[in-house]
Amino acid sequence: MTIFSPSQLNNSITLANRIVMAPLTRCFADNDLVPTQLIAEYYARRAKVGLIVSEATIIDPLGQGYPNTPGIYTKKQIEGWKKVTHAVHEKGGKIFCQLWHCGRVAHSCYTQEEPVSASVTSWHGKVPRTKDLEYEMARELSTKEVKKLIKKYTKAAKNAIKAGFDGIEIHGANGYLIDQFLRQDTNKRTDKFGGSKKGRSRFALEIVKAISRAIGPDRTAIRLSPQAYVHLEYTKDDEKTYKYLLKKLNRLNIAYVHLGAFSDHYTFDYLNNGKASEYIRKYYKGNFITCGGYDVNSAKEAIDENKADLVAIGRPLIANPDYMEKIKNNQDLVEYDMSMLAKLY
Numbered sequence: 351m352t353i354f355s356p357s358q359l360n361n362s363i364t365l366a367n368r369i370v371m372a373p374l375t376r377c378f379a380d381n382d383l384v385p386t387q388l389i390a391e392y393y394a395r396r397a398k399v400g401l402i403v404s405e406a407t408i409i410d411p412l413g414q415g416y417p418n419t420p421g422i423y424t425k426k427q428i429e430g431w432k433k434v435t436h437a438v439h440e441k442g443g444k445i446f447c448q449l450w451h452c453g454r455v456a457h458s459c460y461t462q463e464e465p466v467s468a469s470v471t472s473w474h475g476k477v478p479r480t481k482d483l484e485y486e487m488a489r490e491l492s493t494k495e496v497k498k499l500i501k502k503y504t505k506a507a508k509n510a511i512k513a514g515f516d517g518i519e520i521h522g523a524n525g526y527l528i529d530q531f532l533r534q535d536t537n538k539r540t541d542k543f544g545g546s547k548k549g550r551s552r553f554a555l556e557i558v559k560a561i562s563r564a565i566g567p568d569r570t571a572i573r574l575s576p577q578a579y580v581h582l583e584y585t586k587d588d589e590k591t592y593k594y595l596l597k598k599l600n601r602l603n604i605a606y607v608h609l610g611a612f613s614d615h616y617t618f619d620y621l622n623n624g625k626a627s628e629y630i631r632k633y634y635k636g637n638f639i640t641c642g643g644y645d646v647n648s649a650k651e652a653i654d655e656n657k658a659d660l661v662a663i664g665r666p667l668i669a670n671p672d673y674m675e676k677i678k679n680n681q682d683l684v685e686y687d688m689s690m691l692a693k694l695y
């Protein structure tokens with residue numbers, strides 16, 4: 351088996367190879383948060399990877415925390431995404447839509463309302479890409495609202511299938527809404543969506559189950575970052591919640607679990623003194639996509655040593671639209687640098 355050999359995820363989906371394009375927010379949707387022709391061309395240029403995971407895509411206007419991030423809740427947005435999925439499929443590629451709600455990391459400068467979260471908490475510091483705005487105190491979602499949001503995630507997943515996506519990836523990583531439910535730092539709830547590892551995992555699991563029922567478990571996936579305290583403070587024993595969640599996910603036969611990490615080189619004392627990828631691989635028995643600082647050699651090694659089934663590549667794919675051709679032909683890659691974010695190419 352090599353990174354270039356096909357991967358049968360399940361009965362519905364076979365991928366041409368084991369390289370995945372990691373979700374990469376680019377902030378190039380139009381002002382109605384509709385993906386444009388330029389975005390379609392950007393993804394089509396990268397369609398030779400086994401699977402593209404789209405940039406995080408908001409499921410509800412209240413979930414927006416960055417400018418011009420695409421949505422998947424209006425007809426126009428669905429039509430916009432059709433251009434993207436069509437362009438990727440024409441090139442023989444496959445694409446999942448990453449479903450996103452920022453929770454307390456959303457901001458009223460985009461939503462005109464106070465942010466919502468598991469509990470009344472706020473993140474600190476300045477909101478990126480704004481002029482000195484501070485994060486705001488979030489309002490706690492009522493139990494009824496939490497249930498409504500599960501329906502909104504499900505509707506967004508159905509919209510994604512309507513738009514031609516091959517499946518969806520629930521964004522449960524990096525301190526956004528689902529992670530805010532998972533962590534003790536941000537979830538102080540006393541209803542059934544909090545209070546214990548079971549309660550804190552319920553929001554994520556109910557979203558996975560509802561979406562699986564709506565579009566099929568083969569087309570449903572989730573991204574998690576048990577190691578990452580991005581937009582969150584560390585709380586002891588969060589690891590127990592993740593262990594519980596991963597074990598529960600084993601029973602749901604979804605397409606894959608994807609590690610959300612910027613670097614998978616580090617080990618964490620709170621994750622059995624190992625790497626985040628090792629932690630997920632240990633407890634989750636289905637398809638696993640690792641991510642975070644991989645190059646061709648470390649990706650090959652991860653696949654050969656069965657540390658993961660697929661490897662996601664982020665920044666190198668921003669810098670090299672022809673990444674797959676280059677790695678097949680042993681050509682040098684262009685080094686990523688942040689200035690590349692200013693343009694889609």
Ligand SMILES: Cc1cc2nc3c(=O)[nH]c(=O)nc-3n(C[C@H](O)[C@H](O)[C@H](O)COP(=O)(O)O)c2cc1C
Nearest residue numbers: 372373374375405406611612642643644663664665
């Ligand atoms: C510009 C940029 C945007 C990103 N946007 C997202 C996103 O929308 N959703 C997500 O889950 N991760 C996002 N990430 C994280 C990447 O998916 C990935 O985990 C990270 O870049 C590490 O992989 P790499 O070392 O191959 O780049 C983003 C990272 C970068 C650099």
